Each structure stands twice: as structure tokens, then as C-alpha cells.
Amino acid sequence: xxxxxxxxxxxxxxxxxxxxxxxxxxxxxxxxxxxxxxxxxxxxxxxxxxxxxxxxxxxxxxxxxxxxxxxxxxxxxxxxxxxxxxxxxxxxxxxxxxxxxxxxxxxxxxxxxxxxxxxxxxxxxxxxxxxxxxxxxxxxxxxxxxxxxxxxxxxxxxxxxxxxxxxxxxxxx
Amino acid sequence: xxxxxxxxxxxxxxxxxxxxxxxxxxxxxxxxxxxxxxxxxxxxxxxxxxxxxxxxxxxxxxxxxxxxxxxxxxxxxxxxxxxxxxxxxxxxxxxxxxxxxxxxxxxxxxxxxxxxxxxxxxxxxxxxxxxxxxxxxxxxxxxxxxxxxxxxxxxxxxxxxxxxxxxxxxxxxxxxxxxxxxxxxxxxxxxxxxxxxxxxxxxxxxxxxxxxxxxxxxxxxxxxxxxxxxxxxxxxxx
Numbered sequence: 001x002x003x004x005x006x007x008x009x010x011x012x013x014x015x016x017x018x019x020x021x022x023x024x025x026x027x028x029x030x031x032x033x034x035x036x037x038x039x040x041x042x043x044x045x046x047x048x049x050x051x052x053x054x055x056x057x058x059x060x061x062x063x064x065x066x067x068x069x070x071x072x073x074x075x076x077x078x079x080x081x082x083x084x085x086x087x088x089x090x091x092x093x094x095x096x097x098x099x100x101x102x103x104x105x106x107x108x109x110x111x112x113x114x115x116x117x118x119x120x121x122x123x124x125x126x127x128x129x130x131x132x133x134x135x136x137x138x139x140x141x142x143x144x145x146x147x148x149x150x151x152x153x154x155x156x157x158x159x160x161x162x163x164x165x166x167x168x169x170x171x172x173x
Numbered sequence: 174x175x176x177x178x179x180x181x182x183x184x185x186x187x188x189x190x191x192x193x194x195x196x197x198x199x200x201x202x203x204x205x206x207x208x209x210x211x212x213x214x215x216x217x218x219x220x221x222x223x224x225x226x227x228x229x230x231x232x233x234x235x236x237x238x239x240x241x242x243x244x245x246x247x248x249x250x251x252x253x254x255x256x257x258x259x260x261x262x263x264x265x266x267x268x269x270x271x272x273x274x275x276x277x278x279x280x281x282x283x284x285x286x287x288x289x290x291x292x293x294x295x296x297x298x299x300x301x302x303x304x305x306x307x308x309x310x311x312x313x314x315x316x317x318x319x320x321x322x323x324x325x326x327x328x329x330x331x332x333x334x335x336x337x338x339x340x341x342x343x344x345x346x347x348x349x350x351x352x353x354x355x356x357x358x359x360x361x362x363x364x365x366x367x368x369x370x371x372x373x374x375x376x377x378x379x380x381x382x383x384x385x386x387x388x389x390x391x392x393x394x395x396x397x398x399x400x401x402x403x404x405x406x407x408x409x410x411x
Contacts, residue, residue, distance in 0.1 A: 107189055
């Protein structure tokens with residue numbers, strides 16, 4: 001356990017990162033808030049033994065991932081795929097930029113929801129958060145080859161899904 | 174090293190990911206809400222204060238006061254930081270006082286750890302309202318609340334609101350005040366809460382509601398020491 005100063009600084013600096021990572025791993029509403037609390041509680045407990053040379057964000061991502069994985073195992077029924085029954089926001093022909101942005105963000109959300117959590121975590125961590133694959137492999141505790149394999153499969157899924165959405169809904173992000 | 178990255182992203186996928194990377198982050202209210210929950214579950218509790226005081230109720234008072242001071246020093250600007258530095262010194266003095274208090278058996282009165290206003294007239298003891306974590310996912314089991322814990326919880330929320338107001342962060346102030354209202358509807362720092370709530374209303378441009386709330390406050394607390402503070406709010410308002 002670090003000092004209150006250290007822990008508060010950690011919280012202030014990294015809360016936005018954790019908040020968005022949890023959403024990208026499929027949590028929203030009260031579940032996201034619960035997991036944000038649990039992520040920092042776990043991080044605070046480990047903080048005194050934390051190696052300062054280790055980058056903080058990937059470490060926090062690893063904590064988020066394990067918490068989300070355990071949570072999903074307990075509440076499996078809530079995370080069954082909803083496939084395409086969730087519609088994209090309507091877009092008028094002369095839509096404003098904000099509407100296009102909303103539609104694009106929704107496409108990403110739907111595409112990520114199509115992936116299983118293992119692939120999704122690698123994809124989010126590398127493609128969206130920008131962490132190198134060796135770091136991804138270390139923080140998610142998987143062999144390097146497994147991380148690369150999951151990345152390849154996740155990219156394939158993502159490409160296919162957004163292309164389908166794009167054609168079927170006429171989206172133009 | 175295997176670099177099996179043969180599958181590459183399409184330009185559509187890359188555009189979407191670029192969009193996702195700019196997704197809006199949490200609101201100040203989100204950040205504040207989770208922070209409050211961490212405080213309530215003692216997630217910030219350092220081992221040093223616990224070991225040196227050795228009484229769970231008092232420990233929580235000391236820890237949370239120090240924590241509140243630390244929060245202020247970190248998030249505030251120079252003025253707020255200086256204010257909280259003073260509070261940190263006060264908190265250290267509180268530790269000494271609380272240690273002394275523990276040596277005297279059956280000492281009922283717990284010193285106020287946060288109030289910065291002049292001492293209030295004696296008020297009836299606050300009802301022993303339970304202060305609990307709002308969510309079932311508390312990392313550590315909540316400890317039973319002593320009176321001193323309730324007071325420190327109250328004080329922590331009031332401090333959060335005060336700090337937020339100093340930063341003109343109205344949503345965060347409102348969140349802390351709402352939480353105080355929900356947890357301590359008849360707490361010992363109701364007057365502070367109500368005055369700050371009026372300040373929030375003024376900040377939001379809801380002048381009519383602010384004036385109505387101020388009239389109610391004057392009626393309910395005719396001898397409140399915070400009346401000059403309240404009056405000054407309306408003198409400053411355009």
C-alpha cells in the first residue's frame with residue numbers, strides 16, 4: 001500500500017484510462033463503475049511492491065482484464081452476443097460530423113462485442129491503446145505466439161464485421 | 174520471434190479505430206463517484222496510521238483526514254494546495270489529540286476534524302446512521318461504523334464539495350453534496366452542505382432556486398454562523 005498521496009496521484013492520472021478500457025472490454029453502467037472501483041482497490045493493494053520500471057497503463061489493463069474475465073464468468077448470460085439486432089444510429093444524408101462520429105463509435109462497439117474476450121483484450125490493448133504485443137503478452141499472461149495469433153484473428157473478425165455493417169447500413173465513418 | 178501479423182486492418186477499420194481512440198473519457202462526476210466509493214471502502218487506508226493508532230474508529234478519522242488533505246494538495250491549484258497544507262498540519266495535530274483522547278476512558282466527544290468555520294453552538298448528536306458502500310462489490314468488507322467514522326465520512330464529503338467549488342467544478346461539488354444528503358440527511362454538517370448547495374445553484378445560474386433555498390435556510394437556521402457567508406454569496410452574484 002502506498003501513501004495516500006501516491007495512490008491519489010495514481011487515481012487522478014489513470015482513472016480516464018481505466019474507465020475507457022473497461023468500456024472497450026464490454027462493460028457499461030453500474031458494472032463499469034463497480035469494476036473501476038475494484039481495479040483501483042486491487043492496484044492500491046499491489047502498489048507498494050510495484051516495479052516502477054514497469055509501465056503503469058499495461059499493468060492496469062491486466063488488472064482490468066482479469067476482473068472483467070472473472071465477472072463475465074459469473075454473469076455469463078448477460079454477455080451472450082446480441083449479433084446484429086442492435087441497430088446503428090440513424091444517419092441522415094447530410095448528417096453532421098457529430099452524427100458520423102457517433103455512428104462510427106457504435107460500429108466499433110458492436111464489432112468488439114462480436115469478439116470473445118481473449119481476442120478482444122489483445123485487440124483493444126494493441127490496436128486501440130497502442131501497447132506493443134510483447135507487453136500485451138506479458139500483462140495478459142499468455143505466450144507471445146498466442147498473443148500474435150489472437151491479434152491476427154481479432155483483426156480478421158474486426159475487418160469482416162465492420163465491412164458487413166458498412167455495407168448493410170450504409171455507414172460512412 | 175514469431176510475428177504472425179499477416180492479417181492487416183482495412184482502411185475502414187483503421188479509420189474507426191482512430192475514432193475510438195478519441196472517445197470521450199469519464200465526466201468529473203464519474204471520477205468523483207468512484208473516488209468516494211474507494212474512500213468508503215477504506216481502499217486508501219495506509220498501514221502506518223493503522224499501526225500507530227490502533228483503534229479502528231479513530232484510525233479511520235485520521236486516515237481519511239490525511240487523505241482528504243492529500244487529495245486537496247494534489248488536485249488544487251496553489252491556493253487550494255496551501256489551504257490543504259494547513260489542513261494537513263491540523264490533521265497531524267488531530268492525530269496527537271486523538272491519541273491523547275484514547276488514553277482517557279469513556280471520552281464521548283470526538284473532536285471535529287474538518288470544520289473550518291468558527292465553532293458551532295452545541296448540536297444534538299447525529300443519529301447513528303449507517304454509512305455503507307453503495308455497491309455489492311466492495312473490495313474489503315466494510316467495517317462497522319463508529320460515531321467518529323460517521324463524522325469523518327461526513328467531513329470527507331463536505332471537503333470534497335468544498336474543494337470542487339474552489340475549482341469551480343460544479344458537477345463534482347453537486348455529486349459530493351448529493352451523496353452527503355443521501356447518507357447524512359440529518360448530519361452534523363447540514364448547514365455547510367446547504368450553503369454549498371446554494372453556491373452550486375448560483376453557479377448553475379439557477380438564481381430563483383438559490384434565493385428560495387437561501388430563504389429556507391435563514392428560516393430554519395436563524396442563528397447560523399454561516400449566515401454571513403450565505404449573504405456574501407448573493408452580494409457577489411450579479
